Amino acid sequence: MLKRNIRRQVLVPLSLTFIILTISFIYTSYRIRMDDYERGIAHRYKRVQHILKSLIGDRTRFMTSSIAFIAEQQQFQDAMRSKDRQALLQLGHPILKRLFSQQQITHFYFYDPNGAIILRVYDPQDTSASPMRHTRQQAMVRGETVSGLELGRNGTFTMRVVYPWKVHGKLIGYIELGQEYDHILQELRAVTLIDFTVALDKKQLDRESWEHGMKLLGRPADWNLLQDRVLSDQTVTLPPTAIAALLETGKGEEKQTQQIKIKNRTYGARSFPLQDIVQKEVGRFILITDLTDSIASFRLFITQILAFSLLVCAGLFTYSYRLLGQVDQHLRENREQLNRELEQRAETNRQLEAEVDERQRAEANLVTLNEQLEQRVLDRTTQLNQLNRHLETSRSELEEACRNLQSQQATILQQDRMACIGQLAASVAHDINNPIGFVYGNLEVLKNYWGKLATFLAEQDTLLASLLSPEQLRHTAERRQALKVDYVLNEFNAVLDESLEGAERVNRIVLNLKGFSRLDEKEARLADIHDCLESTLNIVRNELRYKADIKREYGDIPSLVCYPQQLNQVFMNLLINASQAIENWGEITIRTWTDRKNVFVAIGDTGCGIPAQNLQRLFEPFFTTKGSGVGTGLGLSIAYEIIKKHHGEITVTSRPGSGTVFTLRLPLEQAAQGEESHV
Numbered sequence: 001m002l003k004r005n006i007r008r009q010v011l012v013p014l015s016l017t018f019i020i021l022t023i024s025f026i027y028t029s030y031r032i033r034m035d036d037y038e039r040g041i042a043h044r045y046k047r048v049q050h051i052l053k054s055l056i057g058d059r060t061r062f063m064t065s066s067i068a069f070i071a072e073q074q075q076f077q078d079a080m081r082s083k084d085r086q087a088l089l090q091l092g093h094p095i096l097k098r099l100f101s102q103q104q105i106t107h108f109y110f111y112d113p114n115g116a117i118i119l120r121v122y123d124p125q126d127t128s129a130s131p132m133r134h135t136r137q138q139a140m141v142r143g144e145t146v147s148g149l150e151l152g153r154n155g156t157f158t159m160r161v162v163y164p165w166k167v168h169g170k171l172i173g174y175i176e177l178g179q180e181y182d183h184i185l186q187e188l189r190a191v192t193l194i195d196f197t198v199a200l201d202k203k204q205l206d207r208e209s210w211e212h213g214m215k216l217l218g219r220p221a222d223w224n225l226l227q228d229r230v231l232s233d234q235t236v237t238l239p240p241t242a243i244a245a246l247l248e249t250g251k252g253e254e255k256q257t258q259q260i261k262i263k264n265r266t267y268g269a270r271s272f273p274l275q276d277i278v279q280k281e282v283g284r285f286i287l288i289t290d291l292t293d294s295i296a297s298f299r300l301f302i303t304q305i306l307a308f309s310l311l312v313c314a315g316l317f318t319y320s321y322r323l324l325g326q327v328d329q330h331l332r333e334n335r336e337q338l339n340r341e342l343e344q345r346a347e348t349n350r351q352l353e354a355e356v357d358e359r360q361r362a363e364a365n366l367v368t369l370n371e372q373l374e375q376r377v378l379d380r381t382t383q384l385n386q387l388n389r390h391l392e393t394s395r396s397e398l399e400e401a402c403r404n405l406q407s408q409q410a411t412i413l414q415q416d417r418m419a420c421i422g423q424l425a426a427s428v429a430h431d432i433n434n435p436i437g438f439v440y441g442n443l444e445v446l447k448n449y450w451g452k453l454a455t456f457l458a459e460q461d462t463l464l465a466s467l468l469s470p471e472q473l474r475h476t477a478e479r480r481q482a483l484k485v486d487y488v489l490n491e492f493n494a495v496l497d498e499s500l501e502g503a504e505r506v507n508r509i510v511l512n513l514k515g516f517s518r519l520d521e522k523e524a525r526l527a528d529i530h531d532c533l534e535s536t537l538n539i540v541r542n543e544l545r546y547k548a549d550i551k552r553e554y555g556d557i558p559s560l561v562c563y564p565q566q567l568n569q570v571f572m573n574l575l576i577n578a579s580q581a582i583e584n585w586g587e588i589t590i591r592t593w594t595d596r597k598n599v600f601v602a603i604g605d606t607g608c609g610i611p612a613q614n615l616q617r618l619f620e621p622f623f624t625t626k627g628s629g630v631g632t633g634l635g636l637s638i639a640y641e642i643i644k645k646h647h648g649e650i651t652v653t654s655r656p657g658s659g660t661v662f663t664l665r666l667p668l669e670q671a672a673q674g675e676e677s678h679v
Contacts, residue, residue, distance in 0.1 A: 006324050006327065006328055010324055011321065011324075014316075014317075014320065018309075018313050018316075022306070022309050025305070026302060026306075029298075029305075033298050034257075037257055037268050037291065037294075038257055038270075041257055041268055041270045041287055042270075044194055044287060048196075048287065052184070055184050055187060055191075056149070056159060059103070059159055059179055060147045060159070062103060063147075063161040063177040063179070064145055064147070064163065066095075066099060066177060067145075067161060067163040067177055068163070070095065070175060071163065071175060073091075075087070075091055076088070077172065079091060080110065080172050081172055083112065083118060085119045085124070088118070088119050089119060089121060092108055092110070093121060096108045099177070103179070105177055105178070105179050106122060106158075106179060107120075107158060107176065107177060107179070108121035108176070108177060108178075109121070109174075109177075109178075110174075111173055111175075111176065113171050113173055113174075115132065115136055115140050115174065117129060118173070133150050135147065135150060135161075135176075136162045136176065138162075139163070139164055139174060140174070143164055143171075144164065145161065146161075146162050147159070147160065147161040148160065148277025149276055149277055150276055151200070151204055151205075151276055157181030157182075157276075158178045158179065158180055158181060159178060159180075160176060160177070160178040161176065161177050162175075163175045163176070182233055194287065194288070195236040195267075195287075195288040196233075196234070196235055196285060196286060196287055196288060197233070197286040198233040198234065198285060198286075199226070199229040199230065199243065199274075199283050199284045200229060200230055200232050200274075200282060201283050202223075202228055202229060202230060204282045205230065207223050210223070210230060211223065214232070225240050226240060226244055227244070229284070232283075236267075236288055237262070238267075238286075238288070239260070239262070242260045242269070245258060246258055246269055246271045246286055247271055258270070259291065259295075265290060266290075266291050266292045267288050267291060267292075268288070268289045268291045269286055269288045270286070271284045271285070272284065272287065273285070443500050444500070446496060447496045447500070450496065524561050525562075525564070526561050527562055527564035527567075529557060529559075529592060529601060529666075530554055530557075530592065532564050532567050532568050532571065533590060535568060536568045536571040536572050536575065539572065540572055540576060540579075543575075543576055543579055544575065547579040547582050547585065548578070548579060548585065548586045548587055548588045549586075549587045549588070550588055550590065551588065551589045551590070553589060553590065553591040553592070554590075555592045555593035555594065556594075557594045557599050558594065558668065560666060560668065562666065563645075563646070566642045566645075567642070569639075571601075573635040573638065574662050577635060580607075581607025581608050581609075582608075586659075587605070587606050588603070588604070588605050588606075589602075589603070589604045589605075591604075594668075597667065597669075598648075598667050598668060599665075599666045600665055601664040601666070602662070602663045602664075604661035605659050606658070606659040608657065609654045609655050609657055609659055609660055615654065618636050619636050619639075619650075648664060648665050648666040648667060649664075649665040650664050651663045
């Protein structure tokens with residue numbers, strides 16, 4: 001009876017546990033496979049979207065290039081100026097024919113400057129007004145080429161490119177090319193080998209126009225197939241009930257995939273939103289993947305797992321049944337042995353009680369000894385406290401000495417670094433100055449030569465006009481226009497002027513670089529703070545030009561006796577800190593004023609600001625709130641020492657999220673006094 005109870009108590013829970021684990025494994029495998037289906041379809045959709053964007057981008061660039069070619073043709077320009085529909089049709093129809101045969105371009109429009117239709121090249125008999133689409137409206141408002149997908153009256157998506165047609169800066173109209181979305185989808189199907197279905201919202205369509213459009217495309221048009229949507233394109237035929245269920249699921253949850261059976265094949269289908277150029281949802285895009293082979297493989301896997309599990313369970317059950325019988329025999333033998341050991345333990349406990357009494361007497365003696373030890377420990381603790389106070393005083397003195405040493409090391413380090421930068425800047429400025437002088441001089445000579453050459457060409461044109469026949473003159477004029485000779489003649493002087501201006505700018509930068517490199521000045525001198533600011537701005541222009549606008553609010557201030565190059569270093573540190581505090585784009589404001597006794601310079605930014613708990617530590621050496629590798633923590637400390645050397649003051653105000661303002665006060669009488677030091 002005991003043997004049967006042990007076996008039942010062990011084997012029944014073991015069997016139930018095995019069954020639960022097997023069911024859990026099968027369910028988990030099923031859920032993992034379903035999640036794989038979901039991720040696979042989502043991945044395919046992202047890949048399809050990426051390829052589709054690439055295809056649309058290629059089409060847009062091709063149509064833009066085609067329109068630009070058409071707009072440059074003189075025949076089209078003359079016909080457009082006179083609004084000659086017949087001439088535009090004769091010139092545009094062969095081009096549309098080639099575009100359709102090569103790239104399936106189906107739409108070709110000419111509009112006047114007011115956006116009114118002049119000619120539909122693909123359907124010249126249709127003279128009705130064209131609805132104002134978003135692409136044309138945006139092209140008229142923005143004055144530039146606009147492209148995008150729009151839903152047409154016949155229920156088809158069209159990729160449209162609208163081009164403002166300007167001749168010599170004057171708008172003469174608009175050119176529009178368009179391609180049906182279906183051609184792009186068919187190319188997408190050929191590239192990705194993925195089936196899809198496009199379902200459009202009936203609210204966006206006119207039934208008569210949609211049925212007519214489907215008839216022209218050779219597709220079946222069943223308006224009543226679905227309740228609130230119509231099918232405009234599909235590469236595999238799905239049952240209407242399955243499509244309706246997919247569209248209903250897509251309204252609330254886009255992460256569900258339905259399995260659909262078509263002709264003994266199982267497909268996974270999922271619905272995604274379909275949007276036009278203004279991001280308005282006009283329908284649904286259903287992605288379809290064949291899952292037949294994957295499902296068959298999964299079922300075979302589950303069958304093999306079940307068979308193996310049953311085999312393992314049978315072997316384990318048989319082995320456990322035999323093993324538990326042996327366990328029961330061992331339990332009986334162990335019970336008898338435990339009874340014998342309990343008797344031995346009782347005897348041992350009696351002996352332990354005697355030992356406990358002896359130990360209690362020993363503990364009483366230990367208490368007396370502990371009282372004596374406590375007094376000795378108290379005396380020793382008092383001595384240790386006195387030593388600790390002495391050590392704390394020594395440690396404070398060492399920390400103060402260490403901080404002073406760090407400050408001196410920072411000063412020396414920055415001095416050596418700026419000296420090296422000055423030598424490098426002076427060398428670079430000297431090496432650039434000579435070749436830029438050659439370039440500037442040669443550009444002036446070239447400008448003089450070009451004036452003479454232009455005069456000669458004008459006289460040559462006058463002579464040719466009197467000697468050549470009208471046919472030769474016309475051929476010469478066409479060649480002149482094709483080679484854009486007039487444009488080159490007009491632009492060459494502008495190019496030379498821009499080159500001379502660039503050379504002048506390089507020359508100014510070299511002069512500023514030479515001035516900035518003289519950091520080893522020994523004596524103070526009279527300097528204009530505004531010139532110092534502008535020189536520093538030229539040096540750090542490349543650091544600031546991509547981060548912020550520079551706003552100058554210069555006041556009427558007198559010249560100041562100071563160390564100008566050291567002040568340049570202060571301005572540079574503050575400007576670079578301001579640019580680094582701005583994440584994307586902002587504004588840096590430089591303001592100067594005077595109160596008769598002092599000159600004030602304020603440099604503010606619209607950056608991230610400084611937390612209040614960090615304001616008191618800004619001027620400590622090596623303190624920085626920047627990330628690793630961005631700053632050393634010496635810039636503001638050096639700036640503080642330079643202003644202190646000028647007997648001035650530097651203050652800061654900041655609000656996190658709004659920006660920071662550093663204000664420098666430099667006294668007019670004592671700015672240059674004090675001992676000489678290099679920072």
